[in-house]
Amino acid sequence: MSLLEVKDLKVHFPVKHGMFSRVHETVKAVDDVSFSIAPGETVGLVGESGCGKTTLGRAIVRLVEPTSGQIFLEGEDITTMSGAALRSRRRKFQMIFQDPYGSLNPRMTVEQIVGEALDIHKLTDSRSARQKRISELLKSVGLDPIYAQRYPHEFSGGQRQRIGIARALAVEPKLIICDEPVSALDVSVQAQIINLLMDLQQKHGIAYLFVAHDLAVVEHISHRVMVMYLGKIVEASEAKALVRDPQHPYTQALISAVPEVDTGTKRKRIVLPGDVPSPIHPPSGCPFHPRCPIAQFPRCSAEYPVLRESRPGTWAACHFAGSLRPVTAEKAG
Amino acid sequence: MNLLEIKNLKMDFGKNADALRAIDDVSFAIGTGETVCLVGESGCGKSVTALSIARLVPTPPANYVGGEIWLNGRDVLKMSARELQQIRGGVVSYVFQDPGASLNPVFRVGNQIKESLKLHRPEKANDAEVIRLLKLVGIPAPESRIRNYPFEMSGGMQQRVMIAMALASEPKLLVADEPTTALDVTIQAQILDLLSELKQRLGMAILLITHNLGIVGDMADRVAVMYAGQIVELAPAKELLRRPLHPYAKALMNSVPKLHGDADRLSAIPGNVPRIGNFPKGCRFYPRCPSARPECADTMPELVEVEPNRWVRCLYAKELTK
Numbered sequence: 001m002s003l004l005e006v007k008d009l010k011v012h013f014p015v016k017h018g019m020f021s022r023v024h025e026t027v028k029a030v031d032d033v034s035f036s037i038a039p040g041e042t043v044g045l046v047g048e049s050g051c052g053k054t055t056l057g058r059a060i061v062r063l064v065e066p067t068s069g070q071i072f073l074e075g076e077d078i079t080t081m082s083g084a085a086l087r088s089r090r091r092k093f094q095m096i097f098q099d100p101y102g103s104l105n106p107r108m109t110v111e112q113i114v115g116e117a118l119d120i121h122k123l124t125d126s127r128s129a130r131q132k133r134i135s136e137l138l139k140s141v142g143l144d145p146i147y148a149q150r151y152p153h154e155f156s157g158g159q160r161q162r163i164g165i166a167r168a169l170a171v172e173p174k175l176i177i178c179d180e181p182v183s184a185l186d187v188s189v190q191a192q193i194i195n196l197l198m199d200l201q202q203k204h205g206i207a208y209l210f211v212a213h214d215l216a217v218v219e220h221i222s223h224r225v226m227v228m229y230l231g232k233i234v235e236a237s238e239a240k241a242l243v244r245d246p247q248h249p250y251t252q253a254l255i256s257a258v259p260e261v262d263t264g265t266k267r268k269r270i271v272l273p274g275d276v277p278s279p280i281h282p283p284s285g286c287p288f289h290p291r292c293p294i295a296q297f298p299r300c301s302a303e304y305p306v307l308r309e310s311r312p313g314t315w316a317a318c319h320f321a322g323s324l325r326p327v328t329a330e331k332a333g
Numbered sequence: 334m335n336l337l338e339i340k341n342l343k344m345d346f347g348k349n350a351d352a353l354r355a356i357d358d359v360s361f362a363i364g365t366g367e368t369v370c371l372v373g374e375s376g377c378g379k380s381v382t383a384l385s386i387a388r389l390v391p392t393p394p395a396n397y398v399g400g401e402i403w404l405n406g407r408d409v410l411k412m413s414a415r416e417l418q419q420i421r422g423g424v425v426s427y428v429f430q431d432p433g434a435s436l437n438p439v440f441r442v443g444n445q446i447k448e449s450l451k452l453h454r455p456e457k458a459n460d461a462e463v464i465r466l467l468k469l470v471g472i473p474a475p476e477s478r479i480r481n482y483p484f485e486m487s488g489g490m491q492q493r494v495m496i497a498m499a500l501a502s503e504p505k506l507l508v509a510d511e512p513t514t515a516l517d518v519t520i521q522a523q524i525l526d527l528l529s530e531l532k533q534r535l536g537m538a539i540l541l542i543t544h545n546l547g548i549v550g551d552m553a554d555r556v557a558v559m560y561a562g563q564i565v566e567l568a569p570a571k572e573l574l575r576r577p578l579h580p581y582a583k584a585l586m587n588s589v590p591k592l593h594g595d596a597d598r599l600s601a602i603p604g605n606v607p608r609i610g611n612f613p614k615g616c617r618f619y620p621r622c623p624s625a626r627p628e629c630a631d632t633m634p635e636l637v638e639v640e641p642n643r644w645v646r647c648l649y650a651k652e653l654t655k
Contacts, residue, residue, distance in 0.1 A: 156606075186544075187544055187546075188374060189605065190589075191589070191599035191600065195598060216594070219592060219594070221590075243592055244593065257522035259550065260547050260551075261546045261574055271522050
């Protein structure tokens with residue numbers, strides 16, 4: 001059984017205009033998204049800013065309310081749960097945020113930050129047990145327990161992210177939603193945090209939903225990857241296969257746009273014209289068609305391509321998925 | 334003669350006992366039409382170095398302690414305020430990381446570009462020239478766009494406006510300080526393409542500041558790697574990416590995950606980037622260096638030429654090339 005199952009999830013935000021705040025339009029931040037995560041698995045979620053990836057992550061932990069659809073955690077529907085019931089389920093899923101500066105309370109010591117989770121869920125029965133557990137947690141994320149009495153501002157970005165991870169680990173969750181956990185960090189520190197997350201997964205069998213915009217990082221850490229565009233998943237595949245042979249033209253462009261260190265083979269870069277359209281007025285038919293290099297009319301502007309299995313294990317929302325020429329290995333002409 | 338030559342530049346923040354050395358003995362040159370990348374992590378001094386070229390770092394708090402900055406045959410550090418005004422924009426233009434914050438929100442973009450024209454090419458300060466510039470940087474329908482305010486444009490479009498503004502004065506050197514960091518990858522690809530195309534067409538030199546080694550591979554002729562206020566390696570870009578010599582450059586390359594990479598585990602650099610004021614006494618990388626030896630703690634290495642055109646700041650530079 002999968003650990004997390006998301007079915008037809010929609011998160012729509014009303015856009016208010018005018019003095020009477022009437023709702024005229026909605027932003028479809030997440031539109032009809034379905035996927036699942038197995039225990040101990042890392043699923044990557046990539047997309048450009050505004051594509052809805054953060055909203056999707058937050059909806060799963062119920063930090064934003066889904067408009068419709070269902071979220072199952074270990075087979076149990078948590079979509080509409082609230083109060084004490086939801087709180088007790090929150091032991092199973094935790095979140096790590098992008099900004100290690102903004103996500104820790106500056107007036108609490110590390111011990112208080114990590115201990116708060118233990119107190120809320122009443123996980124330790126004595127003071128000494130609490131203290132022991134906190135030092136264990138700090139050690140497990142590579143921090144010296146003697147720092148427990150310090151405040152967040154005394155730490156570097158990478159260390160703060162470790163504190164955030166220790167806080168998430170305190171309740172022994174089965175799933176952690178990581179929302180851009182390394183993008184605010186220095187390049188040399190990013191690798192430390194990525195390695196730490198992978199080690200913790202090995203040790204505790206935690207599953208991750210890893211939200212990021214950096215494809216190379218996502219490919220490295222994930223078993224499977226989903227690509228999001230304008231609130232919809234346009235491709236979902238095993239990580240290595242996705243990068244080697246992308247099935248959706250947007251994924252192809254995204255991969256080709258990543259500047260690469262390797263100077264040996266110059267790849268042909270697909271430069272997409274224009275910007276990501278507004279999610280208030282998404283294009284008709286396939287939402288990607290105005291920027292798509294292989295769009296065919298009128299089909300692509302009229303008919304929405306449903307997500308279909310274009311090759312075993314790979315799902316793509318494109319009318320022409322599977323018939324694309326691989327471009328990643330091509331030499332520049 | 335090189336277009337830009339920085340020699341042994343030293344800069345402090347603060348005075349006397351409180352002085353913190355932000356740039357320590359930085360030297361490099363840029364030839365006409367060349368692209369040089371300055372690579373390093375936050376706080377390594379790359380932006381301050383770049384701003385120094387037009388003496389844009391306010392003094393105080395900054396204090397130029399030593400060195401020379403030769404731009405177009407003249408030492409910037411000895412220029413009068415009037416002369417500085419001429420080279421700012423006239424010889425060197427800047428494009429910054431966050432176009433949203435760099436543009437004035439209450440003026441139409443057309444007028445902002447015209448301002449640059451008025452200062453440097455007053456005979457051309459008209460709508461037609463603004464439209465030509467916007468067309469040059471690939472903005473569709475420039476005739477209507479000149480009346481836009483910055484908030485009416487996307488991040489990519491705003492960055493194009495910034496580039497148009499920088500180009501208005503026809504500079505010989507364009508300094509781009511993390512020009513694509515705030516942008517999405519697909520937009521980043523557009524802007525990088527635009528920069529290389531403009532460089533070809535206009536023959537200007539580019540100093541590109543980035544922390545992304547991938548961008549170096551795409552854009553640079555030569556690259557300078559900075560760490561804690563110093564250049565630790567200076568080399569042709571292809572050479573450096575293929576065979577980095579300095580332990581920091583090497584470690585940085587290995588710690589970045591690569592697309593199509595097969596490494597199970599990234600080789601992370603232990604510890605943190607030292608903050609200004611806390612730089613180690615000897616080699617600044619030695620506490621994190623995998624091949625550090627006891628001498629590294631006390632002796633500050635010099636930047637030495639280990640191979641033609643390859644400079645490395647390491648006590649054991651000669652051994653690194655083997």
